[in-house]
Amino acid sequence: MYFNKSAGNLPAFARALFLVSAEAYPTGSPWTEKQFLEHLLQHGSHYFFVLKAGAVVGYLGIQTVLDESEIMNFAVLPSYKRLGLGKQLxxxxxxxxxxxxxxxxxxxxxxxxxxxxxxxxxxxxxKIGSRSGYYHHPVEDAVLMSLNIQEVT
Structure with missing residues (x-):
């Protein structure tokens, strides 16, 4: 589902995103609850999410500027992985x-x-490139990837 920022409770949604992220990432959430809220408030931020039993179990957050977009954060709770939720998002x-x-x-x-x-x-x-030492805890390189949206069928 698409999160409608104008109709949604932003602090509660930021909290839900943080809780999923904290459980989904092996080293804990890369973002704080405050960072999620700040991103939700930014022009061009968009979130897609999956609810199960009334709780967010997965989400995909992007930032769009003009005709380009970037995945900022993407997580699915471990107990819901391999069920097609990531593909759906x-x-x-x-x-x-x-x-x-x-x-x-x-x-x-x-x-x-x-x-x-x-x-x-x-x-x-x-794959379009890499960034040496981009991640921390532990330090690791980032792989940069892109998808041509208009070519997706």
Whole structure:
């Protein structure tokens, strides 16, 4: 589902995103609850999420500027992985970006996150570069990837 910022409770949604992120990432959430809220308040930020039993169990957050967008944060609770929720979130995001005439979706992912790298490759992303020592806790390189939105069928 798409989170409508004008109709939603931003602090409560930021809290829900933080809680999913804290559980989904092996080293804890890369963002604080305050950072989620600040991102929600930014022009061009958009969030897609999945609810199960009334709770957020996965989300994908992007930042869009002109005809480019970047995945800022993407997480699914461990107990809900491998159920197609990530694919569902990605499909909703791409559909939205097509409607918005966005051309390219970018992301950064830990080099050692093989599951995420494979997921992005299966969803049409291509490696376009890397950033040495980009991540911390532990220090690790980032793989830069992009997807041409208009080529997605």
């Amino acid at each position: 990605m499909a909703e995001c791409v559909s939205f970006l097509k409607q918005e005439a966005v051309q390219t979706l970018f992301l950064e992912v830990r080099e050692g996150n093989i599951a995420a790298l494979n997921f992005y490759k299966r969803n049409g992303f291509k």
